[in-house]
Amino acid sequence: SCVLVCVNMMAQSDLDLKEMALKEDLKFYFMNPCEKYRARRQIPWKLALQILKILMVTTQLVFFGLSNQLVVSFKEENTVAFKHLFLKGYSGTDEDDYSCSIYTQQDAYDSIFYVINQYRNLKNISLGTLGYEHEESGLKICKQQYKRGTMLPSNDTLNIDVSTETGTVLLYLKCLAVEYLNSTGFIFLECNLASPVSDVALYFQITFNNRAHSGKIKVYFDSDTDIQECKDWHIFNSELALNDCSSEYYRKMRCVELEHYHVFHPRWPVTKDLNACQQRFVNFFLEKHKRRVCYADRLEFLNGWYVLVIISDVMTIIGSILKMEIKAKNLTSYDVCSILLGTSTLFVWVGVIRYLGYFQTYNVLILTMQASLPKVLRFCCCAGMIYLGYTFCGWIVLGPYHEKFEDLNTVAECLFSLVNGDDMFATFAQIQEKSSLVWMFSRLYLYSFISLFIYMILSLFIALITDSYDTIKVKHLFSVTLLFSFAFILVNHSTPYHLPFHLGVQASLVCCLEMCTTSRSS
Secondary structure, three states: OOHHHHHHHHHHHHHHHHHHHHHHHHHHHOHHHEEEHHHHOOOHHHHHHHHHHHHHHHHHHHHHHHHHHHHHHHHHHHHHHHHHOOOOOOOOOOOOOOEEHHHHHHHHHHHHHHHHHHHHHHHHHHOOOEEEEEOOOEEHHHEEEEOOOOEEOOOOEEEOOOOOHHHHHEEOOOOOOOOOOOOOOOOEEEEEEEOOOEEEEEEEEEEEEEEEEEOOOEEEEEEEEEEEOOOOOOOOOOOOOEHHHHHHHHHHHHHHHHHHHHHOOOHEEEEEHHHHHHHHHHHHHHOOOOOOHHHHHOOOOOOOHHHHHHHHHHHHHHHHHHHHHOOOOOOHHHHHHHHHHHHHHHHHHHHHHHOOOOOOOHHHHHHHHHHHHHHHHHHHHHHHHHHHHHHHHHHHHOOOHHHHHOOOHHHHHHHHHHHHOHHHHHHOOOOOOOOOHHHHHHHHHHHHHHHHHHHHHHHHHHHHHHHHHHHHHHEEEEEEEEHHHHHHHOOOOOOOOOOOOHHHHHHHHHHHHHHHHHHHHO
């Protein structure tokens, strides 16, 4: 029996040593870089690497943004130039969602022939370096109309076959004239152009819309610019250009290598430590207390900031590679590259909040955001149902009478601006008084929406965040999980480590519990 007691004491002693070692490792795992530096005096080189990465990513984004602005400006200026070249009588300002309008038959004929003549003489009249895409390139004219339509003069009866047909004529540059037939629907004029200097394909379509048969033909101008990959391009002073491209390529490759190193090299030790600490914690509780650790306690080991950093770094790597290919004229995915680089920079700067959380004064903001986010999301789901109801109602009733309610997207944007108190008087004043019933409904609709969302829903929204902030200040928000109770409450075992700041209220509650436990044991 004595031997058995000694064996049990030795086993218990080994288990206590494992427990103390696991607690020390867990406490160090949940420390921030500042506390780790005070504990082990190791230079926080990962923090310096993060700062360097922020500077390089932001600089790269600024240069690409300036380049992308030139491309977008080029497309917009081309569209304006084409409108002045091909639309007869264009004033320089669009009418609503269309460019201009026609009211007489003669103006309709003149406008169509004006487009044909301008297209034929484009090289002589355009200030831009434009050319036709092919030698046999032509202007495509399409007419969409009803198949059959007859009118009986005796009783003014119009018989119409609702099925439509589309006739297309391709006018080559050598054509001198075209016969124009009367249309009852649409007339499309399409053409393809090219810019030999910048290797850009230009497409535009002019639509004469007479679908409403109201005596007014709406003229729509739609254009598209396709920046193509340059093949066998040569530049004078190519040696100087090659040196500039090589230096820029070298800078971008350094940025990509830094991102690759920042993603994969520091993260593997962190992932390895995470799995090791988590598995040791689970095995210890299963061995000593015969208790399985729940999923919520397992998630305490996962740091969401690391996930955010990894996502931003991967997006930066892909965006940097696309940027290099765009600069080398091998790709033209400007929009995809700008989305990747812009989103990655957003995530990088959001990640800076993590370092502010190391200081207890700034940590209140982060804790308030974390505490209020679930409640705010649930509240937005409920408020969103009311918002969608008002959106559909305004579109159906007020759409024909108000330009801000013509489509669902415009209605949603208009209502959101009203919630923020923007453009209220203009929204009320632009309601047409052609229908007294609709006018009265519009007043009831707008007054009820503004009163409900500004005075009630928006106030409740702010109250949720204020309540979370007050709860954070009195330090009664979080409950102490099994993991933090085990890691930071040490009965009769004092350690030189301090509770980490980023644990926030949990750490404060743990301190209280530790003091209570110590006082009871004494």
